Amino acid sequence: MIVVTTPEIPGKEIQEVIGLVRGTSVRARHIGQDFSALLTNIVGGEMEEYTKLLAEAREQALDRMRDEARARGANAVVNVRFSGTEISVGAAEVLVYGTAVRLGE
Amino acid sequence: MAEQARPTRDDLLVMAYVDDELADEQRKSLEDRLEHEPELARQVASYRKLAVLAEQVAPPEPLDREWERLRAEPSHRAGVGLGWTLLLSGLAVGVIGLAIWVLASDLQFWAKFTCLVPSAGFLILLWLRWRDRQRLLPFDPYTEVKR
Numbered sequence: 321m322i323v324v325t326t327p328e329i330p331g332k333e334i335q336e337v338i339g340l341v342r343g344t345s346v347r348a349r350h351i352g353q354d355f356s357a358l359l360t361n362i363v364g365g366e367m368e369e370y371t372k373l374l375a376e377a378r379e380q381a382l383d384r385m386r387d388e389a390r391a392r393g394a395n396a397v398v399n400v401r402f403s404g405t406e407i408s409v410g411a412a413e414v415l416v417y418g419t420a421v422r423l424g425e
Numbered sequence: 426m427a428e429q430a431r432p433t434r435d436d437l438l439v440m441a442y443v444d445d446e447l448a449d450e451q452r453k454s455l456e457d458r459l460e461h462e463p464e465l466a467r468q469v470a471s472y473r474k475l476a477v478l479a480e481q482v483a484p485p486e487p488l489d490r491e492w493e494r495l496r497a498e499p500s501h502r503a504g505v506g507l508g509w510t511l512l513l514s515g516l517a518v519g520v521i522g523l524a525i526w527v528l529a530s531d532l533q534f535w536a537k538f539t540c541l542v543p544s545a546g547f548l549i550l551l552w553l554r555w556r557d558r559q560r561l562l563p564f565d566p567y568t569e570v571k572r
Contacts, residue, residue, distance in 0.1 A: 330431040347567075352509075366488070376567040 322396040342417035343384030394420035
């Protein structure tokens with residue numbers, strides 16, 4: 321499954337546009353990680369706990385989008401975009417969407 | 426706007442080869458071709474030089490190694506363990522003490538009920554959620570994602 325942010329894939333021809341596919345994930349850390357992040361907030365530096373949280377949500381959302389594309393018979397997703405918002409404090413929401421297509425060999 | 430030249434199939438193969446992303450079969454097939462196609466071999470050498478240059482321009486982030494080194498220090502591990510033990514045991518003693526104080530206080534029954542029963546309900550729900558999380562944790566493939 322090829323996943324790209326571009327509308328085309330060099331060297332490949334889009335044979336069929338299947339449609340919009342998307343994946344969403346909202347994940348939270350436990351309170352201990354929030355406490356560690358609070359300490360980092362005091363002294364500065366990267367909040368690794370939240371970097372990891374966002375990365376987990378991103379990968380899960382991407383996998384869900386891929387699953388949907390695969391289920392609809394696509395072998396690539398083009399024009400992929402990421403979006404995020406805040407539903408609750410300390411949680412990460414990631415929405416990823418793109419256009420599922422079928423590429424020629 | 427001028428359109429960039431699209432990479433050929435060989436360009437993409439060579440890029441993937443230099444980045445060590447080819448499957449064994451594809452890699453062997455390309456290596457066979459490299460022995461007989463000097464132009465392709467020149468292209469591989471050129472991309473390898475670019476890869477070295479890219480690493481020099483943007484060296485790998487040393488942060489992970491430094492964090493691992495700091496976390497491996499015995500004083501750091503002991504400090505983290507002691508800190509969490511003190512914090513959690515202090516909180517647990519505080520909650521238990523508060524519950525005993527409320528029970529032993531002169532508060533009316535309804536006030537005791539309002540303080541303790543919802544707290545007990547909260548703790549039961551929290552424990553159930555924690556237990557579910559522990560059960561599902563082995564099936565969560567995203568816990569290993571670092572960044």
